[in-house]
Amino acid sequence: MMSSETTVKNYQALLNERKLCAVECTSCHTLMLPPHLVCSNCGNRKTAWKPLNGRGTLRSFTVIHIAATSFAKDAPYVVGVVKLAEGPSITARLVGVDPQKPESIHIGDALVADFEAIPGPTPEQRMNRLIFRPAPAAGGKR
Amino acid sequence: MINVSIVGAGQTKFGRHTEYDLRELFALAANDAIAEAGITTKGVQAIFVGNLSADLFNRQCHIAPLVADFAGMKGVAATRCEAACASSATALRAAILALESGLYDVVIAGGVEKMTDLPTAGVVETLAMAADQTFEAGAGLTFPGIFAVMAVAHMQKFGTTREQLAAVAVKNHHNAMSNPLAQFQQEITVDKVLSSRMVAWPLGLFDCSPISDGAAAVVLVRTKDARKYTDAPVKIIGSAQASGSMNLCDRENLHTLLAAKQASAEAYKQAKLDAKDIDFAEVHDCFTIAEIIATEDLGFFKPGEGGPAVEQGRTQVGAEKPINTSGGLKAKGHPVGATGVAQVIELYHQLRNEAGKRQVSNADIGLTHNVGGTGATCCIHICKRW
Numbered sequence: 271m272m273s274s275e276t277t278v279k280n281y282q283a284l285l286n287e288r289k290l291c292a293v294e295c296t297s298c299h300t301l302m303l304p305p306h307l308v309c310s311n312c313g314n315r316k317t318a319w320k321p322l323n324g325r326g327t328l329r330s331f332t333v334i335h336i337a338a339t340s341f342a343k344d345a346p347y348v349v350g351v352v353k354l355a356e357g358p359s360i361t362a363r364l365v366g367v368d369p370q371k372p373e374s375i376h377i378g379d380a381l382v383a384d385f386e387a388i389p390g391p392t393p394e395q396r397m398n399r400l401i402f403r404p405a406p407a408a409g410g411k412r
Numbered sequence: 413m414i415n416v417s418i419v420g421a422g423q424t425k426f427g428r429h430t431e432y433d434l435r436e437l438f439a440l441a442a443n444d445a446i447a448e449a450g451i452t453t454k455g456v457q458a459i460f461v462g463n464l465s466a467d468l469f470n471r472q473c474h475i476a477p478l479v480a481d482f483a484g485m486k487g488v489a490a491t492r493c494e495a496a497c498a499s500s501a502t503a504l505r506a507a508i509l510a511l512e513s514g515l516y517d518v519v520i521a522g523g524v525e526k527m528t529d530l531p532t533a534g535v536v537e538t539l540a541m542a543a544d545q546t547f548e549a550g551a552g553l554t555f556p557g558i559f560a561v562m563a564v565a566h567m568q569k570f571g572t573t574r575e576q577l578a579a580v581a582v583k584n585h586h587n588a589m590s591n592p593l594a595q596f597q598q599e600i601t602v603d604k605v606l607s608s609r610m611v612a613w614p615l616g617l618f619d620c621s622p623i624s625d626g627a628a629a630v631v632l633v634r635t636k637d638a639r640k641y642t643d644a645p646v647k648i649i650g651s652a653q654a655s656g657s658m659n660l661c662d663r664e665n666l667h668t669l670l671a672a673k674q675a676s677a678e679a680y681k682q683a684k685l686d687a688k689d690i691d692f693a694e695v696h697d698c699f700t701i702a703e704i705i706a707t708e709d710l711g712f713f714k715p716g717e718g719g720p721a722v723e724q725g726r727t728q729v730g731a732e733k734p735i736n737t738s739g740g741l742k743a744k745g746h747p748v749g750a751t752g753v754a755q756v757i758e759l760y761h762q763l764r765n766e767a768g769k770r771q772v773s774n775a776d777i778g779l780t781h782n783v784g785g786t787g788a789t790c791c792i793h794i795c796k797r798w
Contacts, residue, residue: 278546302662303661303662304544304546304547304659304661304662310662329565329661329666330561330562330564330565330568330660330666331561331564332553332557332560332561332563332564332612332613332614332615333560333610333612333613334552334553334554334557334612335609335610335611335612335613336536336554336556336611336612337536337552337554338533338536338537338540338549338552338554339533339534339536339537340537341552342533344552346610346613347552349551349552349553349557349561350561351561351660351661351666352661358661358662359661359662360547360661361547361548361551361553361659361660361661362551363551363552372613372614377564377565377568400551
Protein backbone atom coordinates (compact mmCIF):
# COMPACT_ATOMS: atom_id res chain seq x y z
CA MET A 271 0.00 0.00 0.00
CA MET A 272 2.75 2.49 0.87
CA SER A 273 4.05 2.44 -2.70
CA SER A 274 0.59 3.16 -4.12
CA GLU A 275 -0.27 6.28 -6.08
CA THR A 276 -1.04 9.27 -3.87
CA THR A 277 -4.71 9.44 -4.82
CA VAL A 278 -7.72 10.42 -2.73
CA LYS A 279 -8.92 6.83 -3.00
CA ASN A 280 -5.68 5.45 -1.59
CA TYR A 281 -5.62 8.11 1.16
CA GLN A 282 -9.04 6.89 2.26
CA ALA A 283 -7.86 3.25 2.03
CA LEU A 284 -5.01 4.16 4.40
CA LEU A 285 -7.46 5.82 6.79
CA ASN A 286 -9.48 2.62 6.68
CA GLU A 287 -6.33 0.85 7.94
CA ARG A 288 -6.09 3.48 10.72
CA LYS A 289 -3.07 5.10 9.05
CA LEU A 290 -2.81 8.87 8.58
CA CYS A 291 -0.34 9.77 5.82
CA ALA A 292 0.66 12.94 4.02
CA VAL A 293 2.01 13.04 0.48
CA GLU A 294 5.72 13.72 0.10
CA CYS A 295 7.34 15.05 -3.07
CA THR A 296 10.28 12.80 -3.85
CA SER A 297 12.20 15.76 -5.24
CA CYS A 298 11.70 18.82 -2.98
CA HIS A 299 10.24 16.83 -0.03
CA THR A 300 7.26 19.16 0.38
CA LEU A 301 4.58 17.47 2.50
CA MET A 302 1.03 17.84 1.25
CA LEU A 303 -2.45 17.40 2.68
CA PRO A 304 -5.02 16.84 1.26
CA PRO A 305 -3.24 14.39 -1.07
CA HIS A 306 -1.94 15.67 -4.41
CA LEU A 307 -0.71 13.73 -7.45
CA VAL A 308 1.54 16.59 -8.52
CA CYS A 309 3.82 18.50 -6.14
CA SER A 310 2.19 21.84 -5.31
CA ASN A 311 5.62 23.36 -4.75
CA CYS A 312 7.82 22.15 -7.63
CA GLY A 313 5.47 20.37 -10.03
CA ASN A 314 7.24 17.03 -9.70
CA ARG A 315 4.97 14.09 -10.54
CA LYS A 316 6.76 11.58 -8.30
CA THR A 317 5.12 11.50 -4.91
CA ALA A 318 4.97 9.00 -2.06
CA TRP A 319 3.04 8.43 1.16
CA LYS A 320 4.67 9.69 4.33
CA PRO A 321 3.22 8.22 7.56
CA LEU A 322 2.41 10.86 10.19
CA ASN A 323 2.57 10.35 13.93
CA GLY A 324 -0.95 11.74 14.42
CA ARG A 325 0.03 14.48 16.86
CA GLY A 326 -1.08 18.00 16.09
CA THR A 327 -2.18 21.36 17.40
CA LEU A 328 -5.40 23.28 16.78
CA ARG A 329 -5.06 26.19 14.33
CA SER A 330 -8.71 27.27 14.42
CA PHE A 331 -12.18 25.79 14.76
CA THR A 332 -15.92 26.34 14.74
CA VAL A 333 -18.99 24.74 16.25
CA ILE A 334 -21.49 23.80 13.55
CA HIS A 335 -25.04 24.37 14.81
CA ILE A 336 -26.84 24.34 11.47
CA ALA A 337 -25.41 21.47 9.45
CA ALA A 338 -25.95 20.20 5.94
CA THR A 339 -28.71 17.60 5.68
CA SER A 340 -26.31 14.66 5.78
CA PHE A 341 -24.74 15.80 9.09
CA ALA A 342 -27.80 17.39 10.72
CA LYS A 343 -28.18 14.57 13.26
CA ASP A 344 -24.65 15.28 14.60
CA ALA A 345 -25.13 19.00 15.30
CA PRO A 346 -23.83 20.77 17.26
CA TYR A 347 -20.36 19.45 16.53
CA VAL A 348 -16.84 20.90 16.39
CA VAL A 349 -14.68 21.05 13.26
CA GLY A 350 -11.09 22.19 13.47
CA VAL A 351 -8.08 22.87 11.29
CA VAL A 352 -5.24 20.84 12.80
CA LYS A 353 -1.55 21.45 12.16
CA LEU A 354 0.24 18.11 12.29
CA ALA A 355 3.62 17.74 13.94
CA GLU A 356 5.27 17.07 10.56
CA GLY A 357 3.99 20.37 9.10
CA PRO A 358 0.88 20.03 6.94
CA SER A 359 -2.63 20.71 8.21
CA ILE A 360 -5.91 18.88 7.80
CA THR A 361 -9.55 19.71 8.56
CA ALA A 362 -11.44 17.23 10.74
CA ARG A 363 -14.05 16.79 13.44
CA LEU A 364 -12.90 17.29 17.02
CA VAL A 365 -14.27 14.70 19.41
CA GLY A 366 -14.04 14.78 23.22
CA VAL A 367 -14.53 18.55 23.41
CA ASP A 368 -17.74 20.29 24.49
CA PRO A 369 -19.56 21.95 21.56
CA GLN A 370 -21.69 23.87 24.07
CA LYS A 371 -18.55 25.47 25.55
CA PRO A 372 -16.49 26.80 22.65
CA GLU A 373 -14.65 29.07 25.10
CA SER A 374 -13.13 25.91 26.61
CA ILE A 375 -11.46 25.06 23.27
CA HIS A 376 -8.28 26.97 22.47
CA ILE A 377 -6.11 27.56 19.45
CA GLY A 378 -2.84 25.76 20.14
CA ASP A 379 -4.50 22.89 22.03
CA ALA A 380 -2.61 19.59 21.59
CA LEU A 381 -4.59 16.94 19.70
CA VAL A 382 -4.15 13.36 18.56
CA ALA A 383 -5.59 11.72 15.47
CA ASP A 384 -8.10 8.91 15.80
CA PHE A 385 -10.40 7.07 13.43
CA GLU A 386 -14.14 6.67 13.58
CA ALA A 387 -16.04 4.03 11.63
CA ILE A 388 -18.84 5.54 9.53
CA PRO A 389 -21.10 4.07 6.85
CA GLY A 390 -19.37 3.74 3.48
CA PRO A 391 -20.71 4.08 -0.05
CA THR A 392 -22.79 0.89 0.31
CA PRO A 393 -24.49 -0.52 3.43
CA GLU A 394 -22.03 -3.45 3.63
CA GLN A 395 -18.98 -1.21 3.40
CA ARG A 396 -17.66 0.71 6.39
CA MET A 397 -15.01 3.38 6.18
CA ASN A 398 -12.94 5.33 8.66
CA ARG A 399 -13.29 9.04 9.16
CA LEU A 400 -10.31 10.97 10.53
CA ILE A 401 -11.09 12.71 13.81
CA PHE A 402 -8.99 14.41 16.48
CA ARG A 403 -9.20 14.17 20.25
CA PRO A 404 -7.53 16.25 22.96
CA ALA A 405 -4.04 14.84 23.63
CA PRO A 406 -3.70 13.12 27.01
CA ALA A 407 -2.27 15.67 29.45
CA ALA A 408 0.18 13.21 31.09
CA GLY A 409 3.74 14.49 31.38
CA GLY A 410 3.48 16.76 28.37
CA LYS A 411 6.25 14.82 26.60
CA ARG A 412 5.99 14.97 22.78
CA MET B 413 -4.99 48.75 -19.21
CA ILE B 414 -8.67 47.92 -19.43
CA ASN B 415 -10.70 49.92 -21.97
CA VAL B 416 -14.26 48.81 -21.33
CA SER B 417 -17.17 50.86 -20.04
CA ILE B 418 -20.61 50.18 -18.60
CA VAL B 419 -23.40 51.91 -20.55
CA GLY B 420 -26.46 50.31 -18.96
CA ALA B 421 -27.33 48.44 -15.79
CA GLY B 422 -30.31 46.49 -14.50
CA GLN B 423 -31.03 44.67 -11.28
CA THR B 424 -34.13 42.99 -9.91
CA LYS B 425 -35.06 43.43 -6.30
CA PHE B 426 -33.18 40.86 -4.23
CA GLY B 427 -35.16 38.64 -1.88
CA ARG B 428 -37.70 35.88 -2.22
CA HIS B 429 -39.40 35.95 -5.62
CA THR B 430 -42.56 33.91 -5.95
CA GLU B 431 -43.80 35.36 -9.25
CA TYR B 432 -40.72 35.03 -11.42
CA ASP B 433 -38.50 32.04 -12.15
CA LEU B 434 -34.78 31.96 -13.00
CA ARG B 435 -35.12 32.86 -16.67
CA GLU B 436 -37.60 35.63 -15.96
CA LEU B 437 -35.45 37.24 -13.28
CA PHE B 438 -32.56 37.40 -15.73
CA ALA B 439 -34.83 38.69 -18.51
CA LEU B 440 -36.00 41.56 -16.29
CA ALA B 441 -32.48 42.63 -15.26
CA ALA B 442 -30.99 42.25 -18.75
CA ASN B 443 -33.77 44.17 -20.45
CA ASP B 444 -33.54 47.01 -17.94
CA ALA B 445 -29.82 47.22 -18.77
CA ILE B 446 -30.52 47.07 -22.51
CA ALA B 447 -33.14 49.82 -22.28
CA GLU B 448 -30.81 52.04 -20.29
CA ALA B 449 -28.08 51.60 -22.91
CA GLY B 450 -30.56 52.83 -25.52
CA ILE B 451 -30.25 49.68 -27.62
CA THR B 452 -32.47 46.70 -28.35
CA THR B 453 -31.87 43.01 -27.76
CA LYS B 454 -30.79 42.81 -31.43
CA GLY B 455 -27.78 44.98 -30.63
CA VAL B 456 -26.29 42.46 -28.18
CA GLN B 457 -23.74 40.03 -29.62
CA ALA B 458 -22.82 37.89 -26.62
CA ILE B 459 -23.88 37.30 -23.05
CA PHE B 460 -21.93 35.88 -20.16
CA VAL B 461 -24.04 34.82 -17.20
CA GLY B 462 -22.84 33.95 -13.73
CA ASN B 463 -24.68 31.23 -11.85
CA LEU B 464 -23.55 28.93 -9.06
CA SER B 465 -26.03 26.12 -9.24
CA ALA B 466 -29.28 26.30 -11.13
CA ASP B 467 -28.53 22.58 -11.43
CA LEU B 468 -29.28 21.98 -7.75
CA PHE B 469 -31.44 24.98 -6.85
CA ASN B 470 -33.74 24.65 -9.86
CA ARG B 471 -32.81 21.34 -11.51
CA GLN B 472 -31.74 23.23 -14.61
CA CYS B 473 -28.41 22.95 -16.45
CA HIS B 474 -27.33 24.82 -19.58
CA ILE B 475 -28.86 28.05 -18.39
CA ALA B 476 -26.97 30.52 -20.62
CA PRO B 477 -28.92 29.82 -23.81
CA LEU B 478 -32.08 29.45 -21.73
CA VAL B 479 -31.82 32.91 -20.21
CA ALA B 480 -30.63 34.41 -23.51
CA ASP B 481 -33.67 32.98 -25.27
CA PHE B 482 -36.19 34.18 -22.71
CA ALA B 483 -34.50 37.58 -22.47
CA GLY B 484 -35.13 38.08 -26.19
CA MET B 485 -31.59 37.33 -27.36
CA LYS B 486 -31.96 33.95 -29.04
CA GLY B 487 -28.96 33.42 -31.31
CA VAL B 488 -26.30 35.28 -29.34
CA ALA B 489 -23.21 33.52 -28.04
CA ALA B 490 -24.33 32.62 -24.51
CA THR B 491 -21.92 31.29 -21.90
CA ARG B 492 -22.38 30.42 -18.24
CA CYS B 493 -19.54 31.21 -15.84
CA GLU B 494 -19.30 29.46 -12.49
CA ALA B 495 -16.99 30.43 -9.66
CA ALA B 496 -19.30 29.89 -6.70
CA CYS B 497 -20.27 33.29 -5.23
CA ALA B 498 -17.87 35.05 -7.62
CA SER B 499 -19.64 33.62 -10.67
CA SER B 500 -20.84 36.88 -12.14
CA ALA B 501 -17.53 38.69 -11.55
CA THR B 502 -15.96 35.99 -13.70
CA ALA B 503 -18.77 36.55 -16.23
CA LEU B 504 -17.90 40.24 -16.18
CA ARG B 505 -14.25 39.42 -16.76
CA ALA B 506 -15.15 37.09 -19.63
CA ALA B 507 -17.20 39.91 -21.19
CA ILE B 508 -14.33 42.37 -20.73
CA LEU B 509 -11.90 39.95 -22.39
CA ALA B 510 -14.37 39.36 -25.23
CA LEU B 511 -14.57 43.10 -25.90
CA GLU B 512 -10.83 43.64 -25.50
CA SER B 513 -10.20 40.87 -28.02
CA GLY B 514 -12.15 42.86 -30.61
CA LEU B 515 -14.41 39.91 -31.35
CA TYR B 516 -17.58 41.62 -30.11
CA ASP B 517 -18.65 45.26 -29.74
CA VAL B 518 -21.66 45.01 -27.40
CA VAL B 519 -21.76 42.39 -24.68
CA ILE B 520 -23.91 41.71 -21.61
CA ALA B 521 -22.44 40.43 -18.37
CA GLY B 522 -24.85 39.34 -15.72
CA GLY B 523 -25.77 36.81 -13.15
CA VAL B 524 -28.80 35.12 -11.69
CA GLU B 525 -29.63 32.80 -8.83
CA LYS B 526 -33.00 31.48 -7.67
CA MET B 527 -32.18 29.93 -4.30
CA THR B 528 -35.50 29.87 -2.48
CA ASP B 529 -36.88 26.98 -4.54
CA LEU B 530 -35.02 24.68 -2.12
CA PRO B 531 -35.67 24.36 1.62
CA THR B 532 -32.97 25.87 3.85
CA ALA B 533 -31.19 22.56 4.53
CA GLY B 534 -30.89 21.99 0.79
CA VAL B 535 -29.47 25.49 0.33
CA VAL B 536 -26.91 24.83 3.09
CA GLU B 537 -25.93 21.58 1.38
CA THR B 538 -25.71 23.18 -2.08
CA LEU B 539 -23.60 26.13 -0.89
CA ALA B 540 -21.25 23.74 0.94
CA MET B 541 -20.50 22.20 -2.45
CA ALA B 542 -18.48 25.32 -3.22
CA ALA B 543 -16.00 24.02 -0.65
CA ASP B 544 -13.89 20.89 -1.15
CA GLN B 545 -16.54 18.20 -0.88
CA THR B 546 -14.09 15.48 0.07
CA PHE B 547 -11.89 17.22 2.59
CA GLU B 548 -13.82 20.11 4.14
CA ALA B 549 -17.55 19.87 3.46
CA GLY B 550 -16.98 16.15 3.97
CA ALA B 551 -15.48 16.86 7.40
CA GLY B 552 -18.74 18.61 8.30
CA LEU B 553 -17.85 22.21 7.51
CA THR B 554 -20.69 24.32 6.16
CA PHE B 555 -20.23 27.61 4.38
CA PRO B 556 -20.84 29.68 7.50
CA GLY B 557 -18.53 27.20 9.27
CA ILE B 558 -15.66 27.98 6.93
CA PHE B 559 -15.93 31.70 7.62
CA ALA B 560 -16.40 30.97 11.32
CA VAL B 561 -13.02 29.19 11.29
CA MET B 562 -11.51 32.33 9.74
CA ALA B 563 -13.29 34.48 12.34
CA VAL B 564 -11.88 32.47 15.24
CA ALA B 565 -8.37 32.75 13.73
CA HIS B 566 -8.82 36.53 13.26
CA MET B 567 -10.12 36.96 16.80
CA GLN B 568 -7.21 34.99 18.22
CA LYS B 569 -4.60 36.89 16.23
CA PHE B 570 -5.93 40.42 16.58
CA GLY B 571 -8.46 40.41 19.42
CA THR B 572 -11.32 41.06 17.00
CA THR B 573 -14.64 40.89 18.89
CA ARG B 574 -18.12 39.63 18.14
CA GLU B 575 -19.30 43.22 18.70
CA GLN B 576 -17.03 44.34 15.86
CA LEU B 577 -18.46 41.63 13.61
CA ALA B 578 -21.95 42.78 14.59
CA ALA B 579 -21.05 46.37 13.65
CA VAL B 580 -20.68 45.21 10.04
CA ALA B 581 -24.23 43.86 10.01
CA VAL B 582 -25.64 46.97 11.71
CA LYS B 583 -23.95 49.30 9.20
CA ASN B 584 -24.99 47.28 6.17
CA HIS B 585 -28.59 47.03 7.29
CA HIS B 586 -28.57 50.79 7.77
CA ASN B 587 -27.21 51.33 4.25
CA ALA B 588 -29.81 48.99 2.75
CA MET B 589 -32.57 51.20 4.16
CA SER B 590 -31.90 53.62 1.30
CA ASN B 591 -31.59 50.91 -1.38
CA PRO B 592 -35.06 50.06 -2.69
CA LEU B 593 -33.73 46.89 -4.36
CA ALA B 594 -32.30 45.51 -1.11
CA GLN B 595 -33.78 42.42 0.52
CA PHE B 596 -33.92 43.92 4.03
CA GLN B 597 -35.33 47.33 4.83
CA GLN B 598 -34.90 47.35 8.58
CA GLU B 599 -32.36 48.64 11.05
CA ILE B 600 -30.83 46.12 13.41
CA THR B 601 -28.81 46.55 16.59
CA VAL B 602 -25.58 45.02 17.87
CA ASP B 603 -27.63 43.25 20.57
CA LYS B 604 -29.91 41.73 17.97
CA VAL B 605 -26.92 40.35 16.06
CA LEU B 606 -25.28 39.00 19.22
CA SER B 607 -28.46 37.32 20.41
CA SER B 608 -29.38 35.80 17.04
CA ARG B 609 -29.56 32.03 16.68
CA MET B 610 -26.11 30.43 16.47
CA VAL B 611 -25.29 29.11 12.99
CA ALA B 612 -21.59 28.30 13.25
CA TRP B 613 -19.97 29.65 16.38
CA PRO B 614 -19.04 32.51 16.65
CA LEU B 615 -21.33 33.47 13.75
CA GLY B 616 -25.03 33.87 14.46
CA LEU B 617 -27.86 34.18 11.96
CA PHE B 618 -27.42 37.97 11.67
CA ASP B 619 -23.72 37.54 10.87
CA CYS B 620 -24.79 35.70 7.70
CA SER B 621 -26.02 37.00 4.36
CA PRO B 622 -29.50 35.74 3.52
CA ILE B 623 -30.82 33.21 1.02
CA SER B 624 -31.95 35.27 -1.95
CA ASP B 625 -33.33 35.27 -5.46
CA GLY B 626 -32.30 37.90 -7.97
CA ALA B 627 -30.52 38.90 -11.13
CA ALA B 628 -28.21 41.67 -12.28
CA ALA B 629 -26.88 42.65 -15.71
CA VAL B 630 -24.77 45.33 -17.34
CA VAL B 631 -24.24 46.31 -20.99
CA LEU B 632 -20.58 46.73 -21.83
CA VAL B 633 -18.81 48.34 -24.80
CA ARG B 634 -15.27 49.49 -25.47
CA THR B 635 -14.60 52.84 -23.78
CA LYS B 636 -13.96 54.65 -27.09
CA ASP B 637 -17.55 53.80 -28.14
CA ALA B 638 -19.20 54.42 -24.79
CA ARG B 639 -20.44 57.99 -25.32
CA LYS B 640 -22.52 56.82 -28.29
CA TYR B 641 -24.77 55.06 -25.80
CA THR B 642 -24.97 57.38 -22.81
CA ASP B 643 -23.70 60.73 -21.55
CA ALA B 644 -22.47 59.12 -18.35
CA PRO B 645 -20.75 55.80 -18.93
CA VAL B 646 -18.69 54.33 -16.13
CA LYS B 647 -15.21 53.15 -17.01
CA ILE B 648 -13.79 49.85 -15.85
CA ILE B 649 -10.09 50.51 -15.31
CA GLY B 650 -9.11 47.37 -13.44
CA SER B 651 -10.20 43.74 -13.69
CA ALA B 652 -8.19 41.06 -11.93
CA GLN B 653 -8.77 37.53 -10.73
CA ALA B 654 -6.74 35.12 -8.64
CA SER B 655 -7.25 31.69 -7.20
CA GLY B 656 -6.12 30.20 -3.92
CA SER B 657 -6.33 26.91 -2.05
CA MET B 658 -9.80 25.39 -1.95
CA ASN B 659 -8.97 24.01 1.46
CA LEU B 660 -8.56 26.16 4.56
CA CYS B 661 -6.11 23.58 5.87
CA ASP B 662 -3.82 24.14 2.88
CA ARG B 663 -3.40 27.86 3.67
CA GLU B 664 -0.54 29.39 5.58
CA ASN B 665 -2.85 31.91 7.22
CA LEU B 666 -6.52 31.65 8.12
CA HIS B 667 -7.16 35.32 8.93
CA THR B 668 -6.65 36.61 5.37
CA LEU B 669 -7.43 35.59 1.78
CA LEU B 670 -4.33 35.34 -0.38
CA ALA B 671 -6.38 35.41 -3.59
CA ALA B 672 -7.88 38.76 -2.54
CA LYS B 673 -4.44 40.25 -1.88
CA GLN B 674 -3.12 38.93 -5.17
CA ALA B 675 -6.09 40.06 -7.29
CA SER B 676 -6.25 43.51 -5.67
CA ALA B 677 -2.52 44.06 -6.18
CA GLU B 678 -2.96 43.27 -9.87
CA ALA B 679 -6.06 45.47 -10.22
CA TYR B 680 -4.33 48.41 -8.49
CA LYS B 681 -1.42 47.98 -10.89
CA GLN B 682 -3.72 47.96 -13.94
CA ALA B 683 -5.49 51.09 -12.74
CA LYS B 684 -2.23 52.73 -11.60
CA LEU B 685 -3.86 53.34 -8.25
CA ASP B 686 -3.35 52.48 -4.62
CA ALA B 687 -5.74 51.48 -1.82
CA LYS B 688 -5.80 55.08 -0.59
CA ASP B 689 -7.15 56.24 -3.99
CA ILE B 690 -10.30 54.14 -3.69
CA ASP B 691 -13.17 56.39 -2.60
CA PHE B 692 -15.60 53.59 -1.70
CA ALA B 693 -15.96 49.84 -2.17
CA GLU B 694 -18.44 47.02 -2.37
CA VAL B 695 -16.84 44.03 -0.68
CA HIS B 696 -17.94 40.43 -0.30
CA ASP B 697 -19.59 40.39 3.14
CA CYS B 698 -21.14 36.95 2.82
CA PHE B 699 -20.46 36.84 6.56
CA THR B 700 -19.62 39.79 8.81
CA ILE B 701 -16.04 38.60 9.33
CA ALA B 702 -15.54 38.53 5.57
CA GLU B 703 -16.01 42.31 5.33
CA ILE B 704 -13.43 42.91 8.04
CA ILE B 705 -10.93 40.60 6.34
CA ALA B 706 -11.70 42.22 2.96
CA THR B 707 -10.97 45.74 4.17
CA GLU B 708 -7.59 44.51 5.42
CA ASP B 709 -6.73 42.41 2.35
CA LEU B 710 -7.56 45.36 0.07
CA GLY B 711 -5.16 47.57 2.04
CA PHE B 712 -7.84 49.96 3.34
CA PHE B 713 -6.82 49.14 6.91
CA LYS B 714 -3.81 47.40 8.41
CA PRO B 715 -4.19 43.74 9.41
CA GLY B 716 -6.16 43.68 12.65
CA GLU B 717 -7.57 47.19 12.21
CA GLY B 718 -10.61 46.17 10.17
CA GLY B 719 -12.65 45.32 13.28
CA PRO B 720 -11.97 48.55 15.17
CA ALA B 721 -12.46 50.54 11.93
CA VAL B 722 -16.03 49.36 11.38
CA GLU B 723 -16.85 49.72 15.07
CA GLN B 724 -15.59 53.33 15.03
CA GLY B 725 -17.77 54.15 12.00
CA ARG B 726 -14.86 54.69 9.63
CA THR B 727 -16.62 52.66 6.88
CA GLN B 728 -20.03 54.38 7.00
CA VAL B 729 -21.40 56.54 4.20
CA GLY B 730 -19.89 59.98 4.83
CA ALA B 731 -16.82 58.61 6.60
CA GLU B 732 -13.30 58.09 5.21
CA LYS B 733 -13.88 54.77 3.41
CA PRO B 734 -17.54 53.88 2.82
CA ILE B 735 -17.94 50.12 2.48
CA ASN B 736 -21.00 48.36 1.11
CA THR B 737 -23.14 51.43 0.57
CA SER B 738 -25.69 49.17 -1.18
CA GLY B 739 -26.23 47.22 2.02
CA GLY B 740 -23.75 44.58 0.93
CA LEU B 741 -24.52 40.92 0.60
CA LYS B 742 -25.65 41.03 4.22
CA ALA B 743 -28.64 43.32 3.72
CA LYS B 744 -29.00 43.90 -0.01
CA GLY B 745 -29.17 40.11 -0.33
CA HIS B 746 -26.94 37.49 -1.92
CA PRO B 747 -28.38 35.59 -4.86
CA VAL B 748 -24.92 34.14 -5.24
CA GLY B 749 -24.56 34.09 -9.03
CA ALA B 750 -25.81 37.68 -9.36
CA THR B 751 -23.71 39.26 -6.62
CA GLY B 752 -20.52 40.17 -8.52
CA VAL B 753 -22.35 42.17 -11.17
CA ALA B 754 -24.72 43.67 -8.60
CA GLN B 755 -21.67 45.02 -6.73
CA VAL B 756 -20.47 46.70 -9.92
CA ILE B 757 -23.96 48.13 -10.48
CA GLU B 758 -23.70 49.91 -7.10
CA LEU B 759 -20.44 51.46 -8.30
CA TYR B 760 -22.16 52.46 -11.56
CA HIS B 761 -24.94 54.28 -9.72
CA GLN B 762 -22.58 55.91 -7.21
CA LEU B 763 -20.27 57.12 -9.99
CA ARG B 764 -23.26 58.59 -11.86
CA ASN B 765 -24.56 60.34 -8.71
CA GLU B 766 -27.71 58.21 -8.75
CA ALA B 767 -27.42 56.59 -5.33
CA GLY B 768 -29.88 58.86 -3.51
CA LYS B 769 -29.58 58.96 0.27
CA ARG B 770 -26.62 56.59 0.24
CA GLN B 771 -24.68 58.67 -2.31
CA VAL B 772 -20.97 58.99 -1.53
CA SER B 773 -20.00 62.63 -2.14
CA ASN B 774 -17.18 63.29 -4.60
CA ALA B 775 -16.92 59.61 -5.51
CA ASP B 776 -14.59 59.20 -8.46
CA ILE B 777 -13.18 55.70 -7.99
CA GLY B 778 -14.89 52.59 -6.64
CA LEU B 779 -13.78 49.01 -6.17
CA THR B 780 -15.59 45.68 -6.01
CA HIS B 781 -14.27 42.60 -4.21
CA ASN B 782 -16.15 39.40 -5.07
CA VAL B 783 -15.10 36.16 -3.40
CA GLY B 784 -15.92 32.69 -4.66
CA GLY B 785 -16.44 29.86 -2.25
CA THR B 786 -13.99 29.64 0.59
CA GLY B 787 -11.83 32.36 -0.97
CA ALA B 788 -10.48 30.06 -3.67
CA THR B 789 -11.53 32.67 -6.24
CA CYS B 790 -11.31 36.42 -5.86
CA CYS B 791 -12.19 38.98 -8.52
CA ILE B 792 -11.49 42.70 -8.17
CA HIS B 793 -12.92 45.40 -10.42
CA ILE B 794 -12.10 49.09 -10.26
CA CYS B 795 -14.46 51.62 -11.85
CA LYS B 796 -13.99 55.32 -12.56
CA ARG B 797 -16.40 58.17 -13.14
CA TRP B 798 -16.46 59.32 -16.82
